Amino acid sequence: MELLRTFMFAPGNHPRKVEKVFGLGADAVILDLEDAVAVNEKIGARQAVVEAMKKPRRCKGYVRINASDTPFCYGDLLSVVGDWLDGLVLPKIESAAQLLTIEWLVTQLERERGLTAGHIDLMPIIETGKGHAAVREIAGAGSRVRRLSFGAADYTRDMGMRWTMEENELMPVRSEIVLASRIAGLEPPIDTVFVHIGKHGDALRRTTQLARDLGFQGKLCIHPEQVAPINEIFTPSEAEIAHATKIVEAFKAAEASGSASIQVEGHFVDYPVVEQARRVLAITEQLRAGKQDR
Numbered sequence: 001m002e003l004l005r006t007f008m009f010a011p012g013n014h015p016r017k018v019e020k021v022f023g024l025g026a027d028a029v030i031l032d033l034e035d036a037v038a039v040n041e042k043i044g045a046r047q048a049v050v051e052a053m054k055k056p057r058r059c060k061g062y063v064r065i066n067a068s069d070t071p072f073c074y075g076d077l078l079s080v081v082g083d084w085l086d087g088l089v090l091p092k093i094e095s096a097a098q099l100l101t102i103e104w105l106v107t108q109l110e111r112e113r114g115l116t117a118g119h120i121d122l123m124p125i126i127e128t129g130k131g132h133a134a135v136r137e138i139a140g141a142g143s144r145v146r147r148l149s150f151g152a153a154d155y156t157r158d159m160g161m162r163w164t165m166e167e168n169e170l171m172p173v174r175s176e177i178v179l180a181s182r183i184a185g186l187e188p189p190i191d192t193v194f195v196h197i198g199k200h201g202d203a204l205r206r207t208t209q210l211a212r213d214l215g216f217q218g219k220l221c222i223h224p225e226q227v228a229p230i231n232e233i234f235t236p237s238e239a240e241i242a243h244a245t246k247i248v249e250a251f252k253a254a255e256a257s258g259s260a261s262i263q264v265e266g267h268f269v270d271y272p273v274v275e276q277a278r279r280v281l282a283i284t285e286q287l288r289a290g291k292q293d294r
Helices: 015-021 039-054 073-080 096-112 129-133 135-139 152-159 168-184 201-214 224-233 238-256 271-293
Strands: 006-011 028-032 060-064 087-090 121-126 218-221 262-264 267-269
Touching: 006 015, 006 224, 015 028, 015 039, 028 039, 039 060, 039 073, 073 096, 087 096, 096 121, 096 135, 121 129, 121 135, 129 135, 129 152, 135 168, 152 168, 168 201, 201 224, 218 224, 238 262, 238 267, 238 271, 267 271
Parallel strands: 006 028, 006 218, 028 060, 060 087, 087 121
Antiparallel strands: 262 267
C-alpha cells in the first residue's frame, strides 16, 4: 500500500494555482474539472490540465472529472486519459454499475493509447445519500479501485444536513465508508475536505485527528495551509515510533521464550497490539523511503 496522506485540489482552469500546487508538499494533487470550474470553462480547461500533468512533478497527479450524469464526463475522459496521468477522481458515485461503466471506458482508452489496462487509478467519492446506501456494493464491485474517498459538502447538501464545526452528523457515513473499505479489502479511505480556512487551525487538526482515529489514511485539501498539519497528523510521531519499536522488540524476545502476552511501559501487549505497532513502523519506513526518493 502506498500511503497518501494529502490530496490537494486546484482548479484546472487557473494557471497560477496549477503551477504552484505541485510544490506544496501534498502526496497527490487533484486538478479539478468539476466543482471548481465554471460551466463555460469546463471544456477549455481539459487541455490545460493535460499540459500541466505532462510537466515534471514530484507527487501523484490526479484529475477530478465531471459526474457521469453530466454532458462533460465522456469528453473529460477522452481528453485526460494518457500516460501522464496517475489517477482519476470520480465524483458522486452512487452504484457499482456506474463505477464499472466508467472503468470499462477507461480500460478501452488505456488499450487504445498503448497503456497497460489498469494503469490509471480510480478513486470514487461517496458524497450522496444513495452513494452512502450503496457504499458496500461500490467497494466490493471487483473494480480496480484501491481506495474510496468522502465528500461532505455535497453529502450534507444532498441530505439536507447542517455541516457543523463539530461534524458529529458525519460520524455514521464516515464509519460506514471505513467499514465498507475494510470488508472489500481496499486501502483505508480518504476523508473529506475541511472547508474552513484562516483562523480554524485547531478545528482542522481536530477533524483530521478524528479521521485518522476512525481509520482513514489521509484527507482531501483545498488550501495550501492545510497540507502541513494534515501530513503531520497522518505521520507517526517520534513518540509513537519509539513506543512501537519497544513493543516490537520486547514482543520478539518474549515470543522467543514462549510468551505471547506481555506488558510494555504499562500497556498490555499481545498479537493485535504488536501488529498495530508493526504497522506504525511500516508506515514510517515507507514515508522515509518516499522522502529519499524525492
